Amino acid sequence: MKNYYAVIKSSSLFSGISENELTVVLPCLGTSIKKYEKGDFMLRAGDSTDSIGLVLMGSTLVIQEDIWGNRNILHKVNPGQTFAAAFACAPGSVLNVSVIAENPATVMFLSVKKILTTCPSGCAHHNRIIRNLLAEIAEKSLQLNEKLTHIGQRTTRAKLMAYLSDEMKRKNKCEFDIPFSRQQLADYLGVERSGLSLELGKMKNEGMLDYHKNHFKLKPWQELD
Numbered sequence: 001m002k003n004y005y006a007v008i009k010s011s012s013l014f015s016g017i018s019e020n021e022l023t024v025v026l027p028c029l030g031t032s033i034k035k036y037e038k039g040d041f042m043l044r045a046g047d048s049t050d051s052i053g054l055v056l057m058g059s060t061l062v063i064q065e066d067i068w069g070n071r072n073i074l075h076k077v078n079p080g081q082t083f084a085a086a087f088a089c090a091p092g093s094v095l096n097v098s099v100i101a102e103n104p105a106t107v108m109f110l111s112v113k114k115i116l117t118t119c120p121s122g123c124a125h126h127n128r129i130i131r132n133l134l135a136e137i138a139e140k141s142l143q144l145n146e147k148l149t150h151i152g153q154r155t156t157r158a159k160l161m162a163y164l165s166d167e168m169k170r171k172n173k174c175e176f177d178i179p180f181s182r183q184q185l186a187d188y189l190g191v192e193r194s195g196l197s198l199e200l201g202k203m204k205n206e207g208m209l210d211y212h213k214n215h216f217k218l219k220p221w222q223e224l225d
Contacts, residue, residue: 001026001033004056004108010080011054012139013132021125028126030111036101043084043099048092051109052133053083058105061184062097073187074147075140076102076179085137088112151190156199159189164209168218175217182213 005022008014055077062075062083077083087093089112118126153159167178186193203209210217
């Protein structure tokens, strides 16, 4: 477990928790560590869960799939980030998403019941984790609202512009990497990959942006000739 302390400490769920406090609090949270191969499902739509997943190594995708196999990517979860927190905090709720390993991944699961049940002494670090959990759930809700704004646009170009504009604001610079491959970006925005690539090519020819794989450089409209 100690091999992963640096990643655990980087998580917003454990923000403000020292390494010494981690040694004390982790055993109280019903933690278990599981390893997955690329493509393995950690959770499937229709399941229920009482645990929060924290990615320690690799990355996972939170997806929705219809019965024909069409995939919609909701989130990409990197080391230090969590998944399934809202479902775990709603006892008996059924997942309408699946979580799949994008590549070989190691995940720590934490019992939400043990997180929300404070120690008899009401230790400060346990209370801090509860506050952090509430902040994480709120952040995930905001991310979902942001995605709804992106996919709610009428055209592929408008969806791209909304998504890339928000990424630029988040990184606070015009040149940045996005977390998705081209196919994953198409799945995230709910468009065909061919149409996405075609629109990106048009935007590049018009001088709106430049890109290579998942690296983008935007040219704000004030700079366009």
